[in-house]
Amino acid sequence: MNSLKKKFVKGNEAVAMAAIEAGLRCYFGYPITPQSDIPEYLSRELPKTGGTFIQAESEIASINMVLGASATGVRTMTSSSGPGISLKQEGISYMAGSELPCVIVDIMRSGPGLGGIDASQADYHQATKGGGHGGYRIIVLAPNSVQEMYDLTMLAFDLSDLYRIPAMVLADSVLGQMKESITPNPYIAIPLPSKGWAVRGTGGGKQNIVKSLYLGDGEMEAFHWKMHARYKELAEKESRWEEYETSDADLVIAAFGVTSRIARTAVEMARAEGIKVGLFRPITLFPFPEKGIASLSSRCKRWLTVELSTGQMVDDVRLSVARDAEVSFYGRPPGMGSLPTPEELFNQIKKQIL
Amino acid sequence: MTQLFSRPSSLKDVQTHFCPGCHHGSIHSLVARAMDSFGIAGETIGCASVGCSVFLYNYFHIDVVESPHGRAPAVATGVKRARPDRIVFSYQGDGDLAAIGTSEIIHAANRGEMITVIFVNNTTYGMTGGQMAPTTMPGQKTTTSPNGRNVVNDGKPFRMAELLSNLDGVAYSARIAVNSPKNIIQAKKAIKTAFQYQVEKKGFAFIEALAACPTNWGMNPLVANERVGNEMIPYFPLGVFKNNDNL
Numbered sequence: 095m096n097s098l099k100k101k102f103v104k105g106n107e108a109v110a111m112a113a114i115e116a117g118l119r120c121y122f123g124y125p126i127t128p129q130s131d132i133p134e135y136l137s138r139e140l141p142k143t144g145g146t147f148i149q150a151e152s153e154i155a156s157i158n159m160v161l162g163a164s165a166t167g168v169r170t171m172t173s174s175s176g177p178g179i180s181l182k183q184e185g186i187s188y189m190a191g192s193e194l195p196c197v198i199v200d201i202m203r204s205g206p207g208l209g210g211i212d213a214s215q216a217d218y219h220q221a222t223k224g225g226g227h228g229g230y231r232i233i234v235l236a237p238n239s240v241q242e243m244y245d246l247t248m249l250a251f252d253l254s255d256l257y258r259i260p261a262m263v264l265a266d267s268v269l270g271q272m273k274e275s276i277t278p279n280p281y282i283a284i285p286l287p288s289k290g291w292a293v294r295g296t297g298g299g300k301q302n303i304v305k306s307l308y309l310g311d312g313e314m315e316a317f318h319w320k321m322h323a324r325y326k327e328l329a330e331k332e333s334r335w336e337e338y339e340t341s342d343a344d345l346v347i348a349a350f351g352v353t354s355r356i357a358r359t360a361v362e363m364a365r366a367e368g369i370k371v372g373l374f375r376p377i378t379l380f381p382f383p384e385k386g387i388a389s390l391s392s393r394c395k396r397w398l399t400v401e402l403s404t405g406q407m408v409d410d411v412r413l414s415v416a417r418d419a420e421v422s423f424y425g426r427p428p429g430m431g432s433l434p435t436p437e438e439l440f441n442q443i444k445k446q447i448l
Numbered sequence: 449m450t451q452l453f454s455r456p457s458s459l460k461d462v463q464t465h466f467c468p469g470c471h472h473g474s475i476h477s478l479v480a481r482a483m484d485s486f487g488i489a490g491e492t493i494g495c496a497s498v499g500c501s502v503f504l505y506n507y508f509h510i511d512v513v514e515s516p517h518g519r520a521p522a523v524a525t526g527v528k529r530a531r532p533d534r535i536v537f538s539y540q541g542d543g544d545l546a547a548i549g550t551s552e553i554i555h556a557a558n559r560g561e562m563i564t565v566i567f568v569n570n571t572t573y574g575m576t577g578g579q580m581a582p583t584t585m586p587g588q589k590t591t592t593s594p595n596g597r598n599v600v601n602d603g604k605p606f607r608m609a610e611l612l613s614n615l616d617g618v619a620y621s622a623r624i625a626v627n628s629p630k631n632i633i634q635a636k637k638a639i640k641t642a643f644q645y646q647v648e649k650k651g652f653a654f655i656e657a658l659a660a661c662p663t664n665w666g667m668n669p670l671v672a673n674e675r676v677g678n679e680m681i682p683y684f685p686l687g688v689f690k691n692n693d694n695l
């Protein structure tokens with residue numbers, strides 16, 4: 095099979111390739127580093143497949159174009175970073191409120207404000223707690239390799255369509271910019287509910303309305319409880335994580351994305367010296383793999399969360415571990431030169447253990 | 449007995465939520481008649497905006513998607529690009545289109561999106577209780593311009609139909625009013641033309657409809673209707689500012 099030939103590509107390109115493979119019809123974006131390879135790739139390749147590429151006038155416009163395209167039932171996507179993701183929040187909230195699927199790729203850069211283009215994980219809260227108004231959640235997937243940038247982008251389309259919740263691929267500038275060899279797996283369609291709700295013209299029949307305005311007595315409350323139940327179902331069925339060397343670990347490091355790669359090397363260094371350390375890597379950040387953490391922490395009581403921030407995911411780790419487990423934190427706020435080295439994390443491990 | 453007048457078939461037989469004397473209803477009716485005349489209601493998707501007209505779906509028997517405040521032209525762009533074979537229109541107030549949504553309307557127009565935009569200028573933010581809009585007349589008192597719009601402080605009202613007609617992407621731009629039988633006849637023709645541009649795939653069409661908001665103007669329906677002719681039309685002249693194909 096030709097498409098299974100390995101390819102040496104950037105993380106951002108892998109996202110774009112996977113989106114096309116998964117049936118992306120409409121992409122709307124706006125330039126911002128470190129994600130611009132995505133619109134650049136799609137401006138070139140998407141029209142070849144009959145899809146639509148538009149460089150919008152702003153991130154606000156691009157997310158609302160996504161809203162419109164999604165309302166008609168097609169697979170649609172946008173991507174951005176930092177300030178651009180902030181601008182999209184109103185639109186994401188409307189899409190969550192209208193139960194519209196879509197994929198949003200967030201290649202995190204440092205902030206607040208204009209910040210910088212260095213790798214960051216400081217938008218974890220914004221992504222996982224519902225970054226806009228009204229109280230909602232979106233699906234958040236956190237790849238840690240270029241292969242996963244590819245695979246999780248496809249998964250994001252499927253989960254979003256399956257649950258009618260916007261899905262975000264949350265990566266950072268290192269994952270977006272680095273090149274790795276990947277297998278561009280073909281998209282295998284899963285059974286998905288038909289989009290009978292989409293606006294395509296009534297054809298003289300039933301009227302479809304895509305909306306988030308609920309003024310009737312009890313309507314809005316009922317919507318929230320319905321979504322609450324859907325988020326629970328999502329947590330039951332779709333929580334994903336990876337464990338490495340955890341079976342006999344005295345200490346578990348919790349880390350996602352680029353940080354989990356550095357942590358893995360640190361775990362290997364520790365193991366080489368006979369220190370029993372493991373790694374717990376959440377792959378879905380929403381739903382957060384609470385059960386995985388709960389069950390592992392019933393045995394292993396010492397945890398160290400590592401993030402490129404002053405501590406965000408650590409809150410969720412603390413809420414998930416068994417009561418008598420201890421969670422400490424090591425963070426490097428994002429910015430030029432703040433990416434920790436494996437040696438640095440190894441030292442943190444030794445501090446915890448010895 | 450011959451029936452001279454009937455409800456357009458793309459409008460539902462329901463009670464209106466609009467205030468007495470509000471022009472949104474008349475404009476809805478003309479939009480529905482335009483859809484009827486082309487028989488396109490079943491293939492039309494409306495993009496509702498945030499304002500008194502958000503309930504588009506309660507009146508039109510068509511598919512509707514609600515847009516965030518000001519973003520209907522971007523939403524309509526997404527709908528039309530995803531389904532180029534459908535008829536797509538946005539229906540927006542003056543706060544929606546000419547304040548918060550200026551960027552979206554100008555860029556959709558400039559790209560020449562194959563959509564129709566119905567812009568209802570009632571010189572105020574109707575839904576939120578009559579605050580100053582970008583189209584509020586000089587000296588007009590509103591809840592946020594209690595001493596009247598001061599053009600030194602706030603600038604002068606936008607003339608959107610003229611402004612957009614200057615963009616190459618715009619195929620048709622006209623301003624109408626529904627304050628008199630004569631103006632309604634012209635309005636009906638203009639709205640039909642605006643949809644014809646899309647039906648014939650000839651480009652972006654824009655209708656600015658002058659409208660009364662008796663409630664927030666603090667006038668009874670008759671006086672409000674007169675104000676459209678006496679105050680608004682002199683500043684916002686009716687007419688066709690662009691008609692690329694002379695439809």
Ligand SMILES: Cc1ncc(C[n+]2csc(CCOP(=O)(O)OP(=O)(O)O)c2C)c(N)n1
Pocket residue numbers: 498499500501517540541542543544545568570572573574575576581
């Ligand atoms: C982002 C945002 N800001 C403000 C509002 C509040 N709001 C609702 S309707 C409206 C103005 C509507 O005025 P207009 O567009 O002129 O429509 P009209 O009601 O006059 O027809 C505003 C400011 C909102 N819904 N969203």
Ligand code: SF4
Pocket residue numbers: 465466467469470471472500570574575660661662663664
């Ligand atoms: S407030 Fe004004 S615009 Fe809104 S329904 Fe009443 S009259 Fe019409």
Ligand SMILES: [Mg+2]
Pocket residue numbers: 499541542543568569570571572573574581
């Ligand atoms: Mg208004």
